[in-house]
Structures are given as C-alpha cells and as structure tokens.
Amino acid sequence: MPDKPDRNAIEVVNVSKIFGSGEGQVAALDKVSVSIRENEFFTLLGPSGCGKTTLLRLIAGFDFPTAGEILLYGQDIAPLPPFKRPVNTVFQSYALFPHMTVADNIGFGLEMLGKPKAEIRARVAEMLKLVKMEALAGRRTGQISGGQQQRVALARALAPQPKVLLLDEPLSALDYKLRKEMQIELKRLQHETGITFIFVTHDQEEALTMSDRIAVMSSGKILQVGSPWDIYDKPADRFVADFIGETNFLTAAISGIGNGKARATLKSGTTIEATVAEGFQPKDEATVVVRPEHAKLTKDKGDLSGRVENIVYFGTDTHIHVHLDSGEAFTVRQQNTRTAGCGFERGDKVGIMIGDDAAQVLRD
Amino acid sequence: MASNFSIKHQPGFTAIAATCFVVLYLPIIVLVIYAFNAASSTSEWGGFSLKWFQSAYQNTQVIDATLRSFQIGAIAAVLSTIFATMAALATTRTASYPGLTFKYAAINQPLMVPEIVTGVALLIFFSRIKIFTGYSGIGYLVAAHTAFCIPFAYLPIRARLENMDLTLERAAADLYATPWKTFRRITLPLLWPGILAGLMLAFVISLDDVVITEFVKSGGQDTLPTYMLGQIRRGITPEINAISTAFLLLSVAIVTLFFFVSRKRD
Numbered sequence: 001m002p003d004k005p006d007r008n009a010i011e012v013v014n015v016s017k018i019f020g021s022g023e024g025q026v027a028a029l030d031k032v033s034v035s036i037r038e039n040e041f042f043t044l045l046g047p048s049g050c051g052k053t054t055l056l057r058l059i060a061g062f063d064f065p066t067a068g069e070i071l072l073y074g075q076d077i078a079p080l081p082p083f084k085r086p087v088n089t090v091f092q093s094y095a096l097f098p099h100m101t102v103a104d105n106i107g108f109g110l111e112m113l114g115k116p117k118a119e120i121r122a123r124v125a126e127m128l129k130l131v132k133m134e135a136l137a138g139r140r141t142g143q144i145s146g147g148q149q150q151r152v153a154l155a156r157a158l159a160p161q162p163k164v165l166l167l168d169e170p171l172s173a174l175d176y177k178l179r180k181e182m183q184i185e186l187k188r189l190q191h192e193t194g195i196t197f198i199f200v201t202h203d204q205e206e207a208l209t210m211s212d213r214i215a216v217m218s219s220g221k222i223l224q225v226g227s228p229w230d231i232y233d234k235p236a237d238r239f240v241a242d243f244i245g246e247t248n249f250l251t252a253a254i255s256g257i258g259n260g261k262a263r264a265t266l267k268s269g270t271t272i273e274a275t276v277a278e279g280f281q282p283k284d285e286a287t288v289v290v291r292p293e294h295a296k297l298t299k300d301k302g303d304l305s306g307r308v309e310n311i312v313y314f315g316t317d318t319h320i321h322v323h324l325d326s327g328e329a330f331t332v333r334q335q336n337t338r339t340a341g342c343g344f345e346r347g348d349k350v351g352i353m354i355g356d357d358a359a360q361v362l363r364d
Numbered sequence: 365m366a367s368n369f370s371i372k373h374q375p376g377f378t379a380i381a382a383t384c385f386v387v388l389y390l391p392i393i394v395l396v397i398y399a400f401n402a403a404s405s406t407s408e409w410g411g412f413s414l415k416w417f418q419s420a421y422q423n424t425q426v427i428d429a430t431l432r433s434f435q436i437g438a439i440a441a442v443l444s445t446i447f448a449t450m451a452a453l454a455t456t457r458t459a460s461y462p463g464l465t466f467k468y469a470a471i472n473q474p475l476m477v478p479e480i481v482t483g484v485a486l487l488i489f490f491s492r493i494k495i496f497t498g499y500s501g502i503g504y505l506v507a508a509h510t511a512f513c514i515p516f517a518y519l520p521i522r523a524r525l526e527n528m529d530l531t532l533e534r535a536a537a538d539l540y541a542t543p544w545k546t547f548r549r550i551t552l553p554l555l556w557p558g559i560l561a562g563l564m565l566a567f568v569i570s571l572d573d574v575v576i577t578e579f580v581k582s583g584g585q586d587t588l589p590t591y592m593l594g595q596i597r598r599g600i601t602p603e604i605n606a607i608s609t610a611f612l613l614l615s616v617a618i619v620t621l622f623f624f625v626s627r628k629r630d
Contacts, residue, residue, distance in 0.1 A: 060538060061537075061538075062534055062537075062538075081537065082534070082537040082538050083537045083538070083539075083540045083541055083542055087538075088538055088539065089535070089538045091531050091534075091535060093529065093531055095529065095531040095532050095534065095535035096535075097532060097535070097536075097550060098532075098554070099553045099554060108536070108539050108541075108549075109539035109540055112536075112539055112540035112541045112542075112545060113540050156539070157538075157539075160539065160540065
C-alpha cells in the first residue's frame, strides 16, 4: 500500500446535528470539523452521549446533518442515502441476516452492487479466508459464536471494498480475552486491506492501542485530535486528561510562555518546565497535569512534599496516594519488583520528584 | 407457605379449572359423538354409523355452501393479509407521532364495533350499490369479509415487525440495497411467519363468520355457517353434527399446520 498521508478520505466540515425542536432541542453535534486521512485507523473516543455514534451515523447515511458538509474524497455525501455511499458499517449488534448463511451474508453487498456470480464467489472465498471462517461458510448466523459473528460482520462490510469502513463499538459485546484478540485482528485487517477505518469506542485503552489518531469527544464537540501519544501525554484540556488514563491535577502560576513551553510555579514553591496545550490563552494561574508514572517518590525533599495516605498493589505496579502539603492529592505509580515492597508505608513523610518533560499545562 | 403468591395454591383452584374445561369441551365432545349416531336423534344413541357424514357429503347444498365459504375465505384472507401487511409496515416503520394510536384504533375497529352494527350498516350500504350497479355477486361478501379480517391479519404481522431488529434493514441499506431490495430480501423473508399466521387467522375468521354474512348475502349465497343456521331452524338432525365435526377437524388442521410452519420458520 503506497502511503498517501496527505490525502483526506473524509472531511467533516462544520457539521451540526440537532434533535427535537423548540425548547426540547438537543445538539448531538455542535459545529464539528475533522479530517480523516486515507489508510488511517481513526478512532472517535468519548463517553456515551458525546455524539460519536451520531457522527458515525451521519457518515454512514443513517441520519442527515442539520448543517454542514461531509466530504468523501472531496465529494459531499451528506445528502446521499446509505445505499449510494461507498462506505460500509460494522454494527455493534453485528446485524447479520439471520435467514442467510455466512457466505450469503458476506456476498450480500456485492450482490446488491450487481457483481457477476463468479466474482462474488471468489470474493466471498477470499473474505472467508481473511477472517479465518472458511469452515463455517454454509452455517446459519444463529449457529456460530459471538466472536465468529463478529468476524462475519467484518468480512461482510469489507467484501464490497468500501472507501471507508465504519465500526460502531464492535468489540463491546465480546469478553475480555476475545476483545484483546480482536483488537489485534482489526489492526491486521486494516493493515492488509489498506481501507480507512473509523472506529467508535468509549474504551480509552482500546483507542490507545489500536488507533493511528484519536478524536476525543464530549457533549457534541471534538476536544482534541491527535496520535495516542499526543492524547495521552499532551492532553489539551481537563476532560481529555481525565478521560484518558489516570492523572494528577495541580494548580500552578504560569510564566515565561514561549515555543510551546512555559514555567509553572507549583503551590510548593518549586518551578518546573512544562509543555503548553494548543489553544492556551495566557493567564496567571492554570492547571498542570502529571501522569502518575512520570513522578517518583523519595524520602528526601522533592518538587512536592506530602504524606502517604494509601498504598494500592496492582501486580505490575503499585499506586501510592499522597496528600500534598498544599492540600492537593497526588498519585505516584511505581513499577514493582519481586524482591522488595514499595519501600513506603502509610503516614510516611515523602517528597515527589516530577520527571523532566512530564508536565503539561492545560488550556482550561 | 411460599412467600410469593401463587394462584395455583388457592383453595378451589383445581375445581374451578376443571369446571371451565368441562364446560368448554363437554358440549363439543357430545356433538362429535352424536355425529356418529345411527339414529336420527341428537340425544338418543342408536349405534355407530358414518351415514350422516355420507348424507352431508351427498347434500349438494352443503357442498355448495362449503365451496363458497372456501372461496370467500381464501380471497378475503389473501386480500386482508396484503392490506394488513401494508398497514403494519406503515404503523411500525415510523417514529411515533400524534395520531398513531388513533390509526391503530381505526385499523382494529372491526374488533370493537359490534358485528351486528357492521352487518346492518353493510346491508344498507350495499343495497344502494346493488341498485346503482345491478351487481349482486359474492363480491359484497368478499369485501365485507376482507374488511373484518384485516385486524386479525394485522395483529400477528405487527407483532412480528415490532420484534424485528431494525438494524437489519439499516445493514442492508448500508450494503447497497435499495429500499425495495431491502424489503424483498430482508424484511419480507423475516416477516413471513407473521404473514402466514395472519393469513391463516384471517381464513379461519372468515370461514366462521355468521352475523355479517347473514346480513350481506343475497339469495342463494349461503356459506357453510349460514346454511347450518338455516338448517337448525328446521329441526336438528345428526347431519349438522357431522358437518360441525368436519368443520372442527378442518379448523384444528389449519391451526396445527400454522403452528408447525411458524415453528419451522423460526
């Protein structure tokens, strides 16, 4: 697959979707704009009700935007019915046709496109192989397991070679182990087919592990778009920082802003260097975030000081909750070893060292 | 005592249940038994015989009425099922809106309006049309039966549609199926058990109707039930029992057939 990183498969331009009318109006999407590149695994991430599924439905054509444009390779598809869009969907409930066999399900899209029988047969065989379901081609969809149904749903949506594949929380019905397996499987399929995937999920871990880029959504707006690394390490605002992973929020006085960096003076009096979120409006006081694994606990004086409040063992690591002298709370994550305990006890007076390049100033 | 209330353990439950079954089935059992009576009485047993079945079979009026019943029933069942399917699609494949409940009520009207009222209304209405057009065939009976069969066909079809996953139709549209193809390939096949149920129910209801038929029929247009009613007025012979028994067997056969067909489809 040749890389064409600059081409956009989908461009969402100022799209709003308003449900209801008059007093009961609800904006499910509020002037959302986002570009999704060709061949990328793009994830819409957010809590339920944030508008991610609505956006997916607008791209699929199951609903139409109140305002704005949806461009597919430059062509506005927003007014087209779903059967006229070269876009296919993997549904949360899979929505396999119960009166057809696995093979007939996979071939349905091609049949509707009027492809010759021989071509359909060949393509179905190819798809069955791709999702490793050759042995079950003749089964009814009610006679296969949830994981297998998932594979059939994927094969059915991929068979007509759509320009964009939409996936609406497709892994949410699977148990933990199967979900892990399918995450890897989906990445493989995206890589092998070279089709642009737009994946909707509320599971931040799923989003981080699978995506090339993530858009974090809340209340009908996109808050931040970026690589998993960007989203995790350089969250733009409080919602993103809080929704993805665990983090510590500290109030700091900001000075010397420039070049995407600033000096943050914490309540303890220590000044550290921090990166600054895009769109930050200069102000005297702001929130600084530090991930628990980017800080170290010491028995000496650190950047912050406080008292150990609680220690929680997680197997791979230990979370140490510290009550800072400033009154704020701070959690440090410490990698475990087999030999020693974490080295601290509840009530210990401790210092916290914040790592270099560990702090990010939020825009709100 | 179990903490939760169970009707089965209330005093007298068994007795009441047994009484209900006896009242329900004993008369039918008696009717069936006397269909095989060799004597010409419906109350005194004169030995086993099939002669009343034979006599009914050789009675051209009975055969005539039976065929007419089947003809009307078949046409009315097919027509009412088509209308009911369309009505069910229109009332379920839509977001709820003010007036929808009223439409349900309008479709189910024949279930609520006393049959005798409909019968009288149709008698007056059709007599006008007869004068205008001069036509007096069984079309009137077919039209009347179609009308009152619609709600019976509508109910199972609507129930089936309401249980159907709407995402399936969305998935078909997503896979390039036009609305018509989606209906043909997805909705209709999945709806089929409901349609069959509606069809059979409508047929049985039409076959059984007396009141409206009695008002609407012209001379010489007796259906089996109206013929039987006419015969009873002149005194009962076991021939009526024989006809009733055959009728009963037919109904049971249709219901059983429907049961198996719908089970296989699921």
